[in-house]
Amino acid sequence: MRYVESHRRQTYRRIVENASLGLRQNGTKGISVVGLMKLAGLTHGGFYNHFGSRAELVGEAIAFAMDQMVARWKNLANKKANGERFEALIADYLSPRHRDNAKQGCALPALAADVARSGPSERRALASKLEEMIEVLAELIPDEAPQEARQIATGAIATMVGSIVLSRAVGTGKLSDSILETGRLTAEGRVRKPPRRAVEAIDCKKS
């Protein structure tokens, strides 16, 4: 053996981490193998020492980004007082900072549409990471049965992902800011359509 055993793994990890930045920024088809290796400070020739195909790296990079987001959420959950954690997490997600830094942000607004066009294994991989995110967020919702908390969390995540996607797509003007702001209120359940028949049907179950 010529290099210490960890060297290879460190390089592998460096490629994956940098690729996860480049792919979130440019989309799964927006950067080449040459470009991805350059991000890690390498040339393209050695790529297949580490990965079986470009698609394999894409999968690893998305998984890495998702894990990073789960870790960030767990970290936020531990830092805040119990009653503010749900709101704090939403505010963190729906911030101009997150909108303007796709590269270091959540993989879902950046890459989920691409994953939707990928194969079943890529979709299953994303699904399991998304379930983790739902679980972490659901635990921050007090006074709800687990099933209801999961439902609220799922809806909040959908709102957050959609808000980031749209706020990025329209640029950085007034509309973009208002999408973020409204997304926060909607995800927290603070913007409500005035209940009509819906009240009798469902809304009163809990209140």
Next chain:
Amino acid sequence: MRYVESHRRQTYRRIVENASLGLRQNGTKGISVVGLMKLAGLTHGGFYNHFGSRAELVGEAIAFAMDQMVARWKNLANKKANGERFEALIADYLSPRHRDNAKQGCALPALAADVARSGPSERRALASKLEEMIEVLAELIPDEAPQEARQIATGAIATMVGSIVLSRAVGTGKLSDSILETGRLTAEGRVRKPPRRAVEAIDCKKS
């Protein structure tokens, strides 16, 4: 003049319409000029008789898809009784049918992430179409001042877009269905986090 004046325009339109299907299905980078022309029953050579560049067609195709969605919403708004229109529109959007037919569905879940990586003119074009959608949806929300209605509509659209993006990305299993279902409740404002301090701060303004 050799062909009737409308012939050229009809071909142009046929290319744009078919491209809007192909691009929603495959992403803005997922189909070539050869492929796009084939969808219109043509060969690639004539492409530049109609468009200055591939990017120009992509722009036209996205605008076409957005207009189609606005028209669909206006149509739904006219077909339903006043009190059900908001819910009916959301149910139409967050249906398995829409999830499974990206090709003929809303351009936002399919292509907004790509637009976010495009130039300012593409983003401005999308923004103006999105404003139309917000306007149409806001008008279906009764008993609210225009500004509040617009805000509710904006949040609902973000929730709808995020729900479709995620439900497509995780495949068509149980989780996917529950994302659609939960998206409906969230977009309608029927899933609510139990109000804590948020109640005093904001929620009571209207009720």
Next chain:
DNA sequence: TGTACATCAGTGAACGCGCGTTCACTGATGTAC
């Protein structure tokens, strides 16, 4: 009504280029003595 002509939408070969992938090699590094 029939024929010769002009137009131009559409064709398909060709362009240079960047893509993902392969492969013979190189040279930095850990080990043996």
Next chain:
DNA sequence: TGTACATCAGTGAACGCGCGTTCACTGATGTAC
């Protein structure tokens, strides 16, 4: 401690291919007479 060797992570030229774009052409069609 110093030297010779073996390993293998990383290099860069090369592959066939599909891309966006260009261009000389063709042939279907409306017009002139």
